[in-house]
Amino acid sequence: MIEPNGAASPRLRIRNLQSPLAGPFSFDLAAGECLTISGASGAGKSLLLRMLCDLDPNTGEALLDGLPRSGMGAPAWRAGVVYQPAEAAWWLPTAGDHFKPAQMARVRELLPQLNLSPALLEADISRLSTGERQRMALVRSLACKPQVLLLDEPTAALDPVAVAATERLLQKELDAGLAIILVTHSEAQAQTLGHRSMTMCERRLTENGAAP
Numbered sequence: 001m002i003e004p005n006g007a008a009s010p011r012l013r014i015r016n017l018q019s020p021l022a023g024p025f026s027f028d029l030a031a032g033e034c035l036t037i038s039g040a041s042g043a044g045k046s047l048l049l050r051m052l053c054d055l056d057p058n059t060g061e062a063l064l065d066g067l068p069r070s071g072m073g074a075p076a077w078r079a080g081v082v083y084q085p086a087e088a089a090w091w092l093p094t095a096g097d098h099f100k101p102a103q104m105a106r107v108r109e110l111l112p113q114l115n116l117s118p119a120l121l122e123a124d125i126s127r128l129s130t131g132e133r134q135r136m137a138l139v140r141s142l143a144c145k146p147q148v149l150l151l152d153e154p155t156a157a158l159d160p161v162a163v164a165a166t167e168r169l170l171q172k173e174l175d176a177g178l179a180i181i182l183v184t185h186s187e188a189q190a191q192t193l194g195h196r197s198m199t200m201c202e203r204r205l206t207e208n209g210a211a212p
């Protein structure tokens with residue numbers, strides 16, 4: 001969508017988003033941009049991600065490619081803005097059960113990029129290692145083809161090789177236009193993937209490098 005001044009709308013526009021627990025938050029995120037968020041445990045990072053995907057009640061304005069969230073249903077918003085919590089929930093016996101047939105081509109393309117065997121799709125989910133489940137959760141998020149991906153410490157359970165594979169894939173998705181908000185405690189990861197960084201402190205966000 002085009003703004004009145006002729007510029008393209010940001011992929012995600014957030015204005016005064018708040019709940020009784022956190023905020024207000026205001027920022028824009030462009031297509032292909034990665035905003036990293038760091039901050040102490042309990043600072044409010046997950047609260048923000050849950051508000052952004054409309055899982056927790058909140059007020060304020062949120063627009064996706066210029067279209068207000070208030071004008072679309074929650075399922076439509078969450079199809080565009082996908083949240084991957086630190087520990088993703090699985091509610092069916094196998095990972096493969098969580099995908100629709102139409103997603104399988106994309107899933108089979110993503111698995112080797114994260115060093116995951118297709119056989120893991122058929123295994124009981126409880127048999128997957130923590131790191132395998134974490135990478136499978138990313139496959140699940142990307143198979144939804146979101147416009148904005150909200151990632152809460154997506155590599156926390158991974159070894160260095162798997163971290164590198166995950167970062168390569170995320171970089172590729174960014175290059176293809178995906179916008180990412182990445183909560184990470186890794187300074188190196190923030191520098192590798194991030195275009196901008198913010199710090200969450202006492203449930204408020206500050207842009208790093210911005211004038212006080």
Ligand SMILES: Nc1ncnc2c1ncn2[C@@H]1O[C@H](COP(=O)(O)OP(=O)(O)OP(=O)(O)O)[C@@H](O)[C@H]1O
Nearest residue numbers: 021039040041042043044045046047048086200203
């Ligand atoms: N529904 C709720 N009601 C009241 N307090 C809550 C609720 N959800 C979270 N909190 C509190 O809000 C604070 C921020 O929680 P949040 O999960 O956002 O932290 P975080 O920055 O993601 O931490 P971590 O890095 O440990 O995951 C915590 O003190 C938490 O206990």
